[in-house]
Amino acid sequence: MKRLSQFEFYSAHNIFPSRVSLAEAEALEKYAAVRRSLYERHLHVPFGLLRGQEVLDLGCGTGDSALVMGLLGARLTLVDADPRVFESLDAAFASHGLSGQITERVVSRAEAYRPARRFSLAMAEGYLFTCEDRDRVLRTMLDALEPDGLMSVSFPDELGSFMEFLKKAAFLRACALRDIDDLFGDEAAQIGEALLGRSQASLPNPRPFRLWLHDCICSPFLVLRYCWSAPAIIAATMRGAAYYSSSPSILEVDRLDWYKNVVDVPAWNARAVQGYADRSADFVFGMPVRFRTPRLAARFAGNTRAFLAKLSNWFDTPFRALPRPKASWFAALADSDVPGPTQKALKAYFAAFGAKTWPEFGRALKPAQAVFDLWGKSYHYLVLRRAEHIRRLTRHRAAP
Numbered sequence: 150m151k152r153l154s155q156f157e158f159y160s161a162h163n164i165f166p167s168r169v170s171l172a173e174a175e176a177l178e179k180y181a182a183v184r185r186s187l188y189e190r191h192l193h194v195p196f197g198l199l200r201g202q203e204v205l206d207l208g209c210g211t212g213d214s215a216l217v218m219g220l221l222g223a224r225l226t227l228v229d230a231d232p233r234v235f236e237s238l239d240a241a242f243a244s245h246g247l248s249g250q251i252t253e254r255v256v257s258r259a260e261a262y263r264p265a266r267r268f269s270l271a272m273a274e275g276y277l278f279t280c281e282d283r284d285r286v287l288r289t290m291l292d293a294l295e296p297d298g299l300m301s302v303s304f305p306d307e308l309g310s311f312m313e314f315l316k317k318a319a320f321l322r323a324c325a326l327r328d329i330d331d332l333f334g335d336e337a338a339q340i341g342e343a344l345l346g347r348s349q350a351s352l353p354n355p356r357p358f359r360l361w362l363h364d365c366i367c368s369p370f371l372v373l374r375y376c377w378s379a380p381a382i383i384a385a386t387m388r389g390a391a392y393y394s395s396s397p398s399i400l401e402v403d404r405l406d407w408y409k410n411v412v413d414v415p416a417w418n419a420r421a422v423q424g425y426a427d428r429s430a431d432f433v434f435g436m437p438v439r440f441r442t443p444r445l446a447a448r449f450a451g452n453t454r455a456f457l458a459k460l461s462n463w464f465d466t467p468f469r470a471l472p473r474p475k476a477s478w479f480a481a482l483a484d485s486d487v488p489g490p491t492q493k494a495l496k497a498y499f500a501a502f503g504a505k506t507w508p509e510f511g512r513a514l515k516p517a518q519a520v521f522d523l524w525g526k527s528y529h530y531l532v533l534r535r536a537e538h539i540r541r542l543t544r545h546r547a548a549p
């Protein structure tokens with residue numbers, strides 16, 4: 150069976166993920182501040198250095214991020230599979246007098262796009278994880294970079310999305326108990342609001358509830374096979390890229406590490422992969438979590454992944470018994486510093502799925518409210534640097 154692509158899903162349900170009307174100067178300023186916080190503070194990519202540089206935005210959407218890059222003086226190649234996005238994009242660029250910053254705009258799927266130039270920065274934010282051939286697109290982006298150029302990718306992290314999976318499972322079960330088939334209709338929206346409205350409203354700058362429900366919870370892409378992780382992306386670039394930065398961070402240089410201790414790209418990437426493993430439970434709970442032993446932490450991460458794989462299949466049959474994490478998952482948790490009330494709420498959450506009617510389910514979920522109020526670190530940004538150039542220089546120097 151042919152799988153739906155993200156832009157087909159967006160067209161079918163009339164979802165425009167863009168949050169703000171960036172034609173208004175104030176909205177643009179606010180959005181630019183968020184992007185600066187992301188790129189400069191979290192990802193260590195100084196905006197000033199992008200002036201006059203060629204930047205690729207692959208999957209640019211209505212151009213929110215591209216517009217900020219345009220304001221900084223970057224020269225933009227904008228690609229999207231959905232031709233509808235360019236109408237608002239063109240209008241927004243024109244209204245800010247930035248149309249001249251666009252080098253090229255292309256209607257193409259990322260999988261079919263062949264770059265005609267080299268870029269200092271290539272971004273693929275908000276969709277690449279949904280592409281069947283995402284590893285190949287990563288390598289196409291990498292090949293299109295200038296030596297030492299950067300590429301940034303954003304994706305739902307496979308462990309960090311745990312809390313979203315639990316929210317989705319409760320929403321699907323509630324709809325099943327009410328015999329609601331249309332997850333995008335009014336009745337489903339009311340159920341969603343009753344279950345998740347309060348906690349979604351507590352997020353910083355929340356999107357309109359229905360848009361969030363459709364894009365983040367009802368989305369067919371909230372299953373394990375579409376989630377991604379920094380280690381998987383680093384592996385897919387086949388040593389052509391070096392870890393540069395990420396949000397949340399997975400690698401900080403130790404304060405006492407001497408800069409003369411130069412490590413090569415594979416060793417550097419290995420440090421990032423280890424950093425990810427060390428933090429995986431932090432991503433699940435959105436707070437620092439320590440286990441009694443590293444083995445327990447690793448087992449907890451493995452069990453979480455296995456549970457999410459089962460839950461992803463269950464999403465197709467939400468009237469069946471809910472899969473539960475293994476007993477050793479709960480045992481590892483009991484040996485961690487995850488707060489007692491959170492652990493209790495998790496147990497209440499799984500128990501609530503014994504309810505046979507929607508009112509009973511709603512009541513049974515009350516002691517599990519902390520699960521709905523908790524947000525893991527689900528959405529990650531990763532920046533990689535093209536590393537081939539360094540390798541070539543090293544080889545050159547080593548030649549007699």
Ligand SMILES: C[S@@+](CC[C@H](N)C(=O)[O-])C[C@H]1O[C@@H](n2cnc3c(N)ncnc32)[C@H](O)[C@@H]1O
Pocket residue numbers: 154155156159166207208209210211212213214228229230231234257258259260273274275276280
């Ligand atoms: C969530 S939006 C993100 C837009 C923009 N990158 C941002 O971060 O603001 C995802 C965009 O990717 C586009 N898209 C989805 N799948 C695509 C694909 N396979 N190739 C190219 N664009 C795609 C969609 O049409 C949509 O405009």
